[in-house]
Amino acid sequence: MQHGSFLSSSSLNRRQFFKAFAAATAVMEVTPARAQTPAADIGAEQIEQTHEALFDLWFPLSQFGLPPEVEASIASIAAEVSKGMLAAFVDSPLAAVLAGMTQPAALPFSQELAASSDPAVQAFLAAPGGFGGMDPELRTPLYSFLFEGSAGPLSTQMAAILREAYLSSIWDLPLAEPLAEFIAPPVFVNRPDIYAQRNAPGIAPSRLVYDAAQQTIRHRGGPIDYLVVGSGPGGATVASQLQAAGKRVVLIEKGPFVVWGSMMTRSYPRLMYRDDRATTTDNAIIVRSGETLGGGSTVNIDLAFSPLESTVQARINAWIEDGLMDSSYSTERLATAYEWVRKAIGTRTLSESELNNDNRALWDGASAYGVDPSLYHLNRFPVGDSPSPVDDKLDAARQLIYPAIADRQNPLGLIPDAIVDEILFDDSGMRATGVRLHTTEPWTDYDNTIVDPSNLGIDPGVSVTIEANEIILSAGTIGTTEILLNTAKANPAVANPSIGRGLILHPSFPLLGLFDRTINLLEGLDSATFCSAFGVTPGFIYETMGGLPAYGALLVPGSGKQIYDELVRFNDYVGFGCMLVDTPSEDNRVMLDENGDTVLRYALSDSDKERFRIGVAIGIRMMFLAGAKKVIIPSNENVLGLPDFDPMVGTYLTDISQVDIVERTIEFVPNRTILTSAHLQATNKMGPKDKGVVSLNHRLWGVNGEEVPNVYVMDSSIFPTSVGANPMQSLYSIAKIFSERLLDGFAT
Numbered sequence: 017m018q019h020g021s022f023l024s025s026s027s028l029n030r031r032q033f034f035k036a037f038a039a040a041t042a043v044m045e046v047t048p049a050r051a052q053t054p055a056a057d058i059g060a061e062q063i064e065q066t067h068e069a070l071f072d073l074w075f076p077l078s079q080f081g082l083p084p085e086v087e088a089s090i091a092s093i094a095a096e097v098s099k100g101m102l103a104a105f106v107d108s109p110l111a112a113v114l115a116g117m118t119q120p121a122a123l124p125f126s127q128e129l130a131a132s133s134d135p136a137v138q139a140f141l142a143a144p145g146g147f148g149g150m151d152p153e154l155r156t157p158l159y160s161f162l163f164e165g166s167a168g169p170l171s172t173q174m175a176a177i178l179r180e181a182y183l184s185s186i187w188d189l190p191l192a193e194p195l196a197e198f199i200a201p202p203v204f205v206n207r208p209d210i211y212a213q214r215n216a217p218g219i220a221p222s223r224l225v226y227d228a229a230q231q232t233i234r235h236r237g238g239p240i241d242y243l244v245v246g247s248g249p250g251g252a253t254v255a256s257q258l259q260a261a262g263k264r265v266v267l268i269e270k271g272p273f274v275v276w277g278s279m280m281t282r283s284y285p286r287l288m289y290r291d292d293r294a295t296t297t298d299n300a301i302i303v304r305s306g307e308t309l310g311g312g313s314t315v316n317i318d319l320a321f322s323p324l325e326s327t328v329q330a331r332i333n334a335w336i337e338d339g340l341m342d343s344s345y346s347t348e349r350l351a352t353a354y355e356w357v358r359k360a361i362g363t364r365t366l367s368e369s370e371l372n373n374d375n376r377a378l379w380d381g382a383s384a385y386g387v388d389p390s391l392y393h394l395n396r397f398p399v400g401d402s403p404s405p406v407d408d409k410l411d412a413a414r415q416l417i418y419p420a421i422a423d424r425q426n427p428l429g430l431i432p433d434a435i436v437d438e439i440l441f442d443d444s445g446m447r448a449t450g451v452r453l454h455t456t457e458p459w460t461d462y463d464n465t466i467v468d469p470s471n472l473g474i475d476p477g478v479s480v481t482i483e484a485n486e487i488i489l490s491a492g493t494i495g496t497t498e499i500l501l502n503t504a505k506a507n508p509a510v511a512n513p514s515i516g517r518g519l520i521l522h523p524s525f526p527l528l529g530l531f532d533r534t535i536n537l538l539e540g541l542d543s544a545t546f547c548s549a550f551g552v553t554p555g556f557i558y559e560t561m562g563g564l565p566a567y568g569a570l571l572v573p574g575s576g577k578q579i580y581d582e583l584v585r586f587n588d589y590v591g592f593g594c595m596l597v598d599t600p601s602e603d604n605r606v607m608l609d610e611n612g613d614t615v616l617r618y619a620l621s622d623s624d625k626e627r628f629r630i631g632v633a634i635g636i637r638m639m640f641l642a643g644a645k646k647v648i649i650p651s652n653e654n655v656l657g658l659p660d661f662d663p664m665v666g667t668y669l670t671d672i673s674q675v676d677i678v679e680r681t682i683e684f685v686p687n688r689t690i691l692t693s694a695h696l697q698a699t700n701k702m703g704p705k706d707k708g709v710v711s712l713n714h715r716l717w718g719v720n721g722e723e724v725p726n727v728y729v730m731d732s733s734i735f736p737t738s739v740g741a742n743p744m745q746s747l748y749s750i751a752k753i754f755s756e757r758l759l760d761g762f763a764t
């Protein structure tokens with residue numbers, strides 16, 4: 017069973033809801049001093065009226081021209097969907113945005129609104145009940161005004177947040193399946209609880225004990241040799257390699273331990289950072305990262321870029337030449353390590369016969385453009401071979417951690433549902449003694465997770481310590497940065513100002529192409545083709561992608577009716593994306609806000625925008641050359657330079673000659689053009705003491721310019737710049753070499 021989508025799972029609407037909620041809070045909090053307190057309490061009825069007006073704006077059912085009996089059936093589903101949305105929205109940060117739309121004086125940009133002579137804005141301000149109370153004819157023009165941003169970027173952000181929340185919820189499965197005529201792949205097996213009981217991996221008796229009096233965890237066999245934090249490709253490889261070498265190793269993972277095969281874990285919100293609702297601080301880029309056993313490898317799309325690909329080799333060799341990486345990561349040694357990875361993980365090569373129509377489009381388009389497309393390697397079972405009816409992923413948990421925890425001679429100690437807060441040091445501040453962590457409430461909604469596999473019996477929320485000789489941080493770009501920033505607060509000896517800086521996101525720009533034949537992008541293998549001809553220079557890669565209508569709806573600019581017109585042709589659309597290999601700049605960073613929570617600050621530099629424009633333009637040309645009759649890009653900027661442009665009227669491209677104009681005009685304006693990111697990297701760079709956060713031996717630099725001898729980082733955060741392509745296979749390979757170096761004392 018293939019699970020064919022880029023943003024798959026029926027809970028996609030939750031993902032989008034949550035993203036909107038998080039961003040909504042940001043809108044309302046950015047300028048609290050300027051936001052006025054609502055003059056009077058806003059009644060629930062008025063909020064409901066605003067909600068209904070917004071629902072109707074984005075789903076104008078009476079305009080769809082459906083036969084009366086069909087319209088009646090759809091109307092009854094829509095009423096249920098609308099009711100559910102309202103109940104969820106009012107119980108979330110989005111409630112503040114709905115309140116602002118109901119009483120505009122409460123909006124942080126109300127003064128700018130008042131200064132406008134636009135009749136729609138005036139009607140919005142004057143009508144009791146704001147958006148819900150105003151003349152329905154003026155609602156779309158008001159939205160155009162908000163998007164245009166003359167009332168400031170927050171108005172654009174608010175318009176985008178509401179649009180995303182409404183469209184992703186409206187176009188979730190209950191309405192999308194009958195209207196777009198497709199069937200979504202299942203996420204769970206029929207009885208995940210029974211499946212999990214029958215298929216739980218073997219776990220050797222725990223050697224770990226919890227001393228409740230001391231609030232500390234110990235190993236029965238003696239001192240813990242290595243404590244590994246985070247179980248993604250980096251951490252899983254290191255932990256399993258050290259365990260296999262006979263070391264006493266404990267692996268701590270923030271996320272849950274899902275029994276493999278009981279569900280399709282790919283893109284499942286509960287297994288991701290902030291329930292997959294994260295964006296950059298300005299809501300411009302949707303940011304995605306795994307938080308579960310196996311880390312990103314458990315939720316990702318399994319596209320396997322060899323570290324020997326020219327686009328990756330160009331970066332690694334340049335780092336070595338520039339003294340930013342140790343020469344042990346030579347091509348030759350990486351080749352040997354990658355052979356091991358392919359076997360250990362089960363990476364397979366596709367054949368051209370596996371291409372579905374969606375993948376065929378990028379294949380044909382690239383060929384017609386005169387560059388070579390390539391077939392992915394995938395970390396998946398061959399079609400039909402998976403022992404699970406819903407999952408086909410060969411992830412780090414199943415392939416590396418399962419054998420290590422089953423070893424009765426020397427089991428890997430595993431503590432899921434536990435967050436490492438900081439590294440603890442001796443009095444010198446330069447030698448780590450262990451970590452402080454706290455346990456969390458485990459996820460048991462479907463009874464398909466293993467809770468407390470080490471039988472520690474620690475109550476959720478309790479803060480405990482664990483000592484170890486050596487500590488390896490593999491908590492990913494966000495997680496490791498958070499731990500290092502928290503540690504730096506308590507220990508000035510390691511308060512390196514470079515921690516968290518120079519974030520790489522690999523922003524991706526999705527493209528939709530309408531064909532005059534059926535594509536059925538959810539059928540067969542979802543992701544099979546890429547084109548890296550421009551990977552080294554200018555630095556972008558094309559990759560196939562699919563998605564459900566809830567995602568597609570976000571990508572189609574224009575009115576609710578225009579979106580409907582395109583989504584009912586869902587089965588005739590193909591999708592691929594252009595991913596930018598972005599360059600680091602100091603101000604793009606993972607940092608902690610005043611509450612100690614991580615935030616991702618990021619803006620595209622002018623030179624990155626310049627390269628991205630070229631990449632997007634080539635992508636659109638490829639889409640036309642592949643045979644698309646219409647190409648839609650996820651932007652309501654005036655990309656064709658039209659006179660009297662209106663952002664609520666979608667501009668779709670129908671001729672390849674229009675691409676030149678797009679290439680000149682697109683600005684990637686936050687909240688007017690949608691970008692996504694799933695390859696966070698480079699916040700704790702490897703390098704010499706004046707440049708890096710960690711040394712070429714992966715050891716944390718102290719502020720005195722000396723290495724902390726027993727704290728290492730081995731994950732996506734150590735890359736000095738972008739690794740040049742999807743990072744997973746490079747991480748497995750580099751982690752394999754790092755483990756060998758660690759075991760032989762960095763002699764080789």
Ligand SMILES: Cc1cc2nc3c(=O)[nH]c(=O)nc-3n(C[C@H](O)[C@H](O)[C@H](O)COP(=O)(O)OP(=O)(O)OC[C@H]3O[C@@H](n4cnc5c(N)ncnc54)[C@H](O)[C@@H]3O)c2cc1C
Nearest residue numbers: 246248250270307311312316319436492495731732742744
């Ligand atoms: C939706 C999606 C699709 C992707 N598609 C691809 C693809 O097709 N191909 C590809 O090559 N790459 C892909 N990636 C990227 C790839 O998965 C990541 O680059 C990779 O997983 C990063 O590995 P890592 O070892 O650095 O850390 P991660 O995989 O991020 O793992 C870090 C782990 O540390 C845990 N952690 C964080 N903080 C703490 C803490 N304080 N205490 C304890 N544990 C903590 C997290 O829960 C997480 O499980 C995708 C990512 C996503 C999210």
